[in-house]
Amino acid sequence: MHTRIFILISVILLITLTGCERVSQVVQPDATTTPTETTLKIGVIQPSNTFTTFSQGAETARVQINEKGGVLGMEIAFISRDNQPVASEPPTPEASVSAAKELIEMEDVFALLGPVYSTNAVEVGPIAQQAQRLMLPGSSGSNVPETGDYVFLITVPNPFQGKVMASFAMNPDELGATTAATIVEADDVYTTDLVQAFEAAFQQSGGEIVHSGAYSVGETTFTALLTEIHKVQPDVIFCPGFQPEVPSLIKEARQIGITGTFLGGSAWDDRERFLSILEDNSVLDGSYYPTNFSIATPDPNVQEFVTAYSTHFGNPPDGIAASGYDAMRLLARAIETAGSLDPVAVRDAFAAVSGYKGATTISHYDANRHPVKSLAIQTISGGQVEHYKVVEP
Numbered sequence: 001m002h003t004r005i006f007i008l009i010s011v012i013l014l015i016t017l018t019g020c021e022r023v024s025q026v027v028q029p030d031a032t033t034t035p036t037e038t039t040l041k042i043g044v045i046q047p048s049n050t051f052t053t054f055s056q057g058a059e060t061a062r063v064q065i066n067e068k069g070g071v072l073g074m075e076i077a078f079i080s081r082d083n084q085p086v087a088s089e090p091p092t093p094e095a096s097v098s099a100a101k102e103l104i105e106m107e108d109v110f111a112l113l114g115p116v117y118s119t120n121a122v123e124v125g126p127i128a129q130q131a132q133r134l135m136l137p138g139s140s141g142s143n144v145p146e147t148g149d150y151v152f153l154i155t156v157p158n159p160f161q162g163k164v165m166a167s168f169a170m171n172p173d174e175l176g177a178t179t180a181a182t183i184v185e186a187d188d189v190y191t192t193d194l195v196q197a198f199e200a201a202f203q204q205s206g207g208e209i210v211h212s213g214a215y216s217v218g219e220t221t222f223t224a225l226l227t228e229i230h231k232v233q234p235d236v237i238f239c240p241g242f243q244p245e246v247p248s249l250i251k252e253a254r255q256i257g258i259t260g261t262f263l264g265g266s267a268w269d270d271r272e273r274f275l276s277i278l279e280d281n282s283v284l285d286g287s288y289y290p291t292n293f294s295i296a297t298p299d300p301n302v303q304e305f306v307t308a309y310s311t312h313f314g315n316p317p318d319g320i321a322a323s324g325y326d327a328m329r330l331l332a333r334a335i336e337t338a339g340s341l342d343p344v345a346v347r348d349a350f351a352a353v354s355g356y357k358g359a360t361t362i363s364h365y366d367a368n369r370h371p372v373k374s375l376a377i378q379t380i381s382g383g384q385v386e387h388y389k390v391v392e393p
Contacts, residue, residue: 040074040341042331043103043133045114045124047084047091050242051270054138055080057317057324057359058113060309061332071332072339079107083115090217090242096120100127110341111136113327116320118144118190125151132343134334134350136327138320140266141189142197145369150347154330155266155323156292157370158190161240162197164375164391165263165290169236170205175261177235181211183225183249185241188217194240194265210234215245222249223256230258240265240289247277247284254283264289269319269378271385281383288388291319292360294376296387305359319376322359329358363393 042062046055055078062076070076081099084091096115103109104127111134115121118141125147128135135151137144142158145151169177180202184191199209210232213225226249229237237253237260239246250262268274268289275281295306295316305325309317317325330353337352338345351369356362363372372393379388 038074039077040071040335041077041079041107041109042328043100043107043109043112044078044080045083045096045099045103045112045120046080047116048082049084049087050090050273051116051138051320053270053272053313053318053321054114054116054324056313057305057309057321057326058328059324060305060312060317060321061325061328061358063312064308065328065332071335072341076328076332079103079109083120091115091117091120093120093123096124097127100124104128104131104133109133111331113324113331114138117188118193119188121151122147122189132347134331134343134347136331138323138327139190141193142368142370143189143193149351149369150343152350152365152369153371154327155319155371156290156373156375157368158194158265159197159370160375160393161265161290162194162199163201164377165238165265165288166198166201166205166207168288168377168391169238169261169263170202170207175236177207177261179208179210179232179234179236181213181229181232181234181237181260182209183237183239183241184212184214185245186214186216188241190267191241191265195238198238198240215241215249217245219245220248222252225249226253226256226258229253229260230256233258234260236261236263238263240267242267243270243274244277247274247281250287251278251283262287266291266319269293271318272315275383275385281380284380285382287380288377290375290377290391292373292375293317293319293322294378294387294390297376297390299357299361301357301361302359317359325359326356326362330356330362 083095083099116138118139121137121139121144129148140155169175182195184195269291334346334350337349354364375391377388
């Protein structure tokens with residue numbers, strides 16, 4: 001009797017274990033084949049109170065892609081984390097790292113969109129690289145992709161921005177400058193990288209950097225810095241930093257009699273906030289800055305983006321929104337090209353991008369994982385941003 005019971009129990013256990021093994025084989029996804037999941041989770045690292053159009057641009061793309069059936073049959077879902085602990089201060093590297101770890105380790109997102117600031121992106125890059133997650137930041141720091149081959153820039157990289165703005169400043173048909181002053185935000189990767197590129201290009205073409213200075217986050221008066229610049233009277237002042245400091249700095253510069261033309265960087269294209277700092281933006285008139293996107297571009301792909309974004313959010317998009325939009329569309333394109341969620345295959349497909357047309361046009365990616373693309377120069381006139389010209393790579 002005992003022998004029969006033992007044999008019966010053994011048979012039941014064998015059937016149960018075999019069944020479990022079969023279930024395990026069914027539910028464990030094989031990344032090298034077309035996935036069977038219904039949702040593709042993408043992590044978004046977005047400051048709550050600055051450059052918010054980045055995630056809005058990405059959301060515009062997400063909606064479009066889902067309306068057309070998603071990616072490999074999966075609907076895209078965003079899981080967002082805020083990396084700006086204090087609304088009145090810039091997002092922090094610490095909060096960005098925490099957000100990235102939570103999105104990867106707890107939410108198991110497939111890829112990361114963001115962060116925006118280069119100072120934050122260089123800290124998040126190693127985390128994405130180690131976890132084999134594509135990271136597509138909204139930043140333009142040339143050293144951001146150095147953390148590994150899963151990190152790709154979307155916007156125009158700083159070396160090209162700096163070179164274009166130096167050439168624009170010195171062009172006799174534009175500003176005809178021969179002297180320049182430069183201003184960085186202390187301890188900021190983006191402004192330092194961009195100013196170095198500008199200074200190198202300006203000097204290489206025979207120009208003279210007559211003063212290099214810095215301000216710190218939170219400063220509201222810039223008397224000492226601007227007094228030194230006023231003494232040397234540069235033709236142009238390259239100040240590619242962020243709001244709220246830069247608009248206030250330009251206002252004070254005009255008040256003390258500095259007449260040189262102010263030039264900025266793509267950070268100025270956080271237009272709504274940049275133009276909300278001063279009561280009267282006319283002191284910004286005659287300034288110029290670069291962006292990777294122009295609403296005036298007649299290309300139907302650009303106008304599709306403009307229409308969709310404006311419909312969703314009630315305002316026209318800026319360059320930051322264009323970066324978020326292209327990041328999501330490029331990611332979807334790479335996954336479709338790879339035909340799977342294999343991280344290596346998707347990464348390789350992303351690196352092979354060519355002839356992309358969306359909010360912006362990307363010819364291809366270079367060996368540094370920088371996009372090769374055109375740059376739009378904007379000007380401020382009547383206190384408002386206006387398109388000025390496009391510069392091809």
